[in-house]
Amino acid sequence: MSNNTDAVDRDNDPGGMDLFGRFLSIWVALAIIVGVALGQFAPAVPETLSRFEYAQVSIPVAILIWAMIFPMMAQIDFSAIVGVRKEPKGLAITTIVNWLIKPFTMFAIAWFFLMVVFEPFIEPDLASEYLAGAILLGAAPCTAMVFVWSYLTKGDAAYTLVQVSLNDIIMLFAFAPIVVFLLGISDIQVPWDTVVLSVVLYIVIPLTAGYLTRRSLIARKGQHWYDEVFLKRLGPVTPAALIITLVLLFAFQGEVILENPLHIALIAVPLIIQTFLIFFLAYGWARLWNVRHCIAAPGAMIGASNFFELAVASAIALFGLQSGAALATVVGVLVEVPLMLILVRIANNTRNKFQP
16 A cells, blocks of 8 residues: 655654654653643633633644644545555454453553552542543544654554544444443433544544645645655644644643642553553554554554543543543543653564564
8 A cells, every 4th residue: 555654754763753753752741841830820821722612622722633633634645545445454453452452451450550459549439530531531542643643653644544534433333332331320421522523623624634735736736846845844743733732731731730649640550551551462463463564553553542632521521620530531641642652662663573
């Protein structure tokens, strides 16, 4: 299958990332500090931005996520999407791991640590709320951010799009039943408008914009100009939008984070274990099945990372902004980016273990 993800030059870095991507973990740490400081010393900023919201989805954050995804979409050779049917193993691994394994391992790991190991440190009612937040994270595989991880691992853009789209379709039907089953609450209400709006914002709009941009610019300027000039200029947009997004997210939740330092560390433990478990399960499975690296790496990233926008929105809608469930989903955001950058580097350093 052909794709144009290599049009953006990322080979000048031994780990497969450009200079900005190589030190992205540093920028992420600074973004967290700046975001928390912004929420503490300039609370009017997040308060004003939080008013621009629809169906629990922050419009400013949605625009920034769109900016993260658009450069990936603009690289897709849409004629290559039909070739996905020739390599069904990647889709099979992603689907099975994300929907038949991940939600239940998240529940089991989170329950063991939050309800048993950390029982002396967390009140039972609060531990149950933290567990609920972990369940919401586990039932929502990544939709938006995976395009960033795919970009950083030189993933097949067209195949990543199909993997994410299939997960979104399954999510529309499976998210609520899985959450209801694991929480054991029959009358739980999941914000369906949040799910649908997120799919439109994070998939439909950037996909359409990328297609129209690619088609019109290649027609006017040619393929070489598009690959060597336009895509290279567009490259820095993704990491820049990521950093700004993190600043806003932590500006919104900074006070909650500062007030619960110990609990944040305890919540992070099962989330970290789950992230590495799911990544290596999917990644190792792909290696055994001789799946190409450009398909295996993004596929493993989808399950390892979470659709935290949906998880946070659902926790707030179901349990309240100040609930333990909401805090747990925010911790998911806090630990996800540094962990995923570690996994990106692992994936890039093990590229030679896969078939060319």
